[in-house]
Amino acid sequence: MKAKVRILDIYSGRYSVFINEKEAREAKLHPDDLVRLEAGKKTVYGSVVISSLIDEGEIGISRDILQLHNFSEGEVITVLPSGTPESVRYIKKKMNGEKLRKVEIEAIVRDIVDRKLRDIEISSFVTALEINGLDMDEIAALTIAMAETGDMLDIDRKPIMDVHSIGGVPGNKTNILVVPIVAAAGLTIPKTSSRAITSAAGTADVVEVFADVSFSLDEIKRIVEKVGACLVWGGALNLAPADDITIKAERALSIDPTGLMLASIMSKKYAMGSQYVLIDIPTGKGVKVESVDQARALARDFIELGKRLGQYVEVAITYGGQPIGHTVGPALEAREALSALMTGTGPGSLIEKATGLAGVLLEMGGVAPTGMGKKMAKEILESGKAWEKMKEIIEEQGGDPNIKPDDIPVGDKTYTFTASTSGYVTSIDNRAITGIARAAGAPEDKGAGIELYVKVGEKVKEGDPLFTIHAESEARLDQAIVFARRTEPIRIEGMVLQRIGNI
Numbered sequence: 400m401k402a403k404v405r406i407l408d409i410y411s412g413r414y415s416v417f418i419n420e421k422e423a424r425e426a427k428l429h430p431d432d433l434v435r436l437e438a439g440k441k442t443v444y445g446s447v448v449i450s451s452l453i454d455e456g457e458i459g460i461s462r463d464i465l466q467l468h469n470f471s472e473g474e475v476i477t478v479l480p481s482g483t484p485e486s487v488r489y490i491k492k493k494m495n496g497e498k499l500r501k502v503e504i505e506a507i508v509r510d511i512v513d514r515k516l517r518d519i520e521i522s523s524f525v526t527a528l529e530i531n532g533l534d535m536d537e538i539a540a541l542t543i544a545m546a547e548t549g550d551m552l553d554i555d556r557k558p559i560m561d562v563h564s565i566g567g568v569p570g571n572k573t574n575i576l577v578v579p580i581v582a583a584a585g586l587t588i589p590k591t592s593s594r595a596i597t598s599a600a601g602t603a604d605v606v607e608v609f610a611d612v613s614f615s616l617d618e619i620k621r622i623v624e625k626v627g628a629c630l631v632w633g634g635a636l637n638l639a640p641a642d643d644i645t646i647k648a649e650r651a652l653s654i655d656p657t658g659l660m661l662a663s664i665m666s667k668k669y670a671m672g673s674q675y676v677l678i679d680i681p682t683g684k685g686v687k688v689e690s691v692d693q694a695r696a697l698a699r700d701f702i703e704l705g706k707r708l709g710q711y712v713e714v715a716i717t718y719g720g721q722p723i724g725h726t727v728g729p730a731l732e733a734r735e736a737l738s739a740l741m742t743g744t745g746p747g748s749l750i751e752k753a754t755g756l757a758g759v760l761l762e763m764g765g766v767a768p769t770g771m772g773k774k775m776a777k778e779i780l781e782s783g784k785a786w787e788k789m790k791e792i793i794e795e796q797g798g799d800p801n802i803k804p805d806d807i808p809v810g811d812k813t814y815t816f817t818a819s820t821s822g823y824v825t826s827i828d829n830r831a832i833t834g835i836a837r838a839a840g841a842p843e844d845k846g847a848g849i850e851l852y853v854k855v856g857e858k859v860k861e862g863d864p865l866f867t868i869h870a871e872s873e874a875r876l877d878q879a880i881v882f883a884r885r886t887e888p889i890r891i892e893g894m895v896l897q898r899i900g901n902i
């Protein structure tokens with residue numbers, strides 16, 4: 400059918416197309432059916448919403464659809480039903496535990512990017528990958544398909560360095576220190592990050608507190624050519640666009656299937672033209688990788704995938720048994736990261752990890768002799784050179800380079816938990832800490848999160864403060880308090896762990 404475009408001020412996070420009830424009946428279209436919109440040479444897919452608010456002869460286009468193509472008000476377009484895409488059959492194959500061929504993986508990725516697959520099918524694909532996994536041939540095919548369905552960055556500098564954490568550990572603001580340290584040593588490091596996937600704050604969520612993170616490829620090229628680095632959100636770019644679509648499903652389910660994680664991370668690195676990549680695998684209880692053996696196996700996969708993509712990859716297995724530093728949540732983490740850069744000091748776990756990772760990159764990039772990288776990274780941090788570089792990055796990314804960490808607002812609804820007994824802290828539960836910060840509103844509420852006053856091994860006295868929850872609303876604070884009471888994230892030697900009666 401032909402219809403006149405009516406642009407609707409609706410933004411729902413779904414690609415909805417609104418059709419008049421009578422016309423939908425005549426065309427045998429039902430709610431959530433996939434339709435093809437043809438405007439000249441451009442084809443866009445959307446899901447049907449039936450509405451009497453739309454007149455006959457009109458088609459309502461949501462703002463989400465406008466992001467895919469700039470339809471104009473009153474433009475006449477063709478609307479056609481679209482059958483189930485062939486790639487759904489391949490998703491079912493993976494659900495049954497079968498190996499996918501390269502062409503099948505390419506079809507799935509193309510249909511994800513073209514929005515022919517809806518959220519429900521994408522979630523099924525992500526779930527099938529979580530349950531049945533991918534082998535290295537499938538991962539390589541997925542990585543290349545993800546990269547090649549988007550744009551590529553071409554920066555005329557060598558070598559191009561990169562760092563990426565697989566995440567999972569709360570408070571992991573480390574790369575906000577690593578990037579300026581490495582760039583201050585003269586290396587080029589165009590860093591893209593995702594927003595939170597399983598945690599309460601992804602690096603992009605934290606940087607966004609004090610600078611813009613959404614840029615076009617041309618803007619990134621300009622920033623990186625000027626200051627040697629950036630700290631941006633990969634999702635704002637058309638780099639491996641299938642990645643950010645699948646991340647949405649991962650975030651909703653709080654899962655990060657290993658094969659998809661490898662493809663997702665490495666497709667972005669490939670598209671950014673990175674030649675030397677350092678992957679951080681936080682390892683410990685309650686994170687994505689719980690044992691060193693698992694971390695080694697994953698490291699081998701990253702290195703092998705890098706070889707197939709023509710990249711030199713090294714992996715650092717890092718301690719992920721408790722949160723990094725003392726803060727969790729975008730604004731609180733931004734304060735801690737900026738303060739460490741500004742003063743050259745901070746929590747041991749943050750400084751040690753950041754200078755350790757930066758040191759590896761300095762050696763990989765050939766600016767530090769083998770074994771001397773960490774020392775050089777520490778000197779760059781302590782001398783203030785990393786902070787100077789960070790100020791350049793902040794300024795180029797539209798932030799205030801004279802920002803003071805304490806100027807950053809944090810949630811003013813607070814509640815502090817205290818020690819119920821005296822003793823040593825024996826464990827801090829990563830999952831519970833993330834759950835509390837998320838219940839408090841992070842990462843969407845930037846000021847929400849947790850300030851930790853103790854770490855594993857420290858001695859506390861009964862009544863000492865253990866952690867403060869910050870939230871932006873009383874309702875969120877109450878939810879976080881309930882979650883914290885239920886999970887008791889900080890364990891102290893001598894504590895009664897459970898009370899069981901009436902069995």
Ligand SMILES: O=P(O)(O)OC[C@H]1O[C@H](OP(=O)(O)O)[C@H](O)[C@@H]1O
Pocket residue numbers: 562563564565566567568571574575591592593594595596597598599600601602603655
């Ligand atoms: O912890 P979760 O949310 O699962 O993982 C997502 C985080 O891990 C990576 O960190 P980085 O950008 O390398 O610092 C991603 O980019 C993202 O910020």
Ligand SMILES: Nc1ncnc2[nH]cnc12
Pocket residue numbers: 564565566592593596646655659660661663664
């Ligand atoms: N970009 C990304 N995609 C998937 N998993 C990740 N873990 C950390 N970063 C990730």
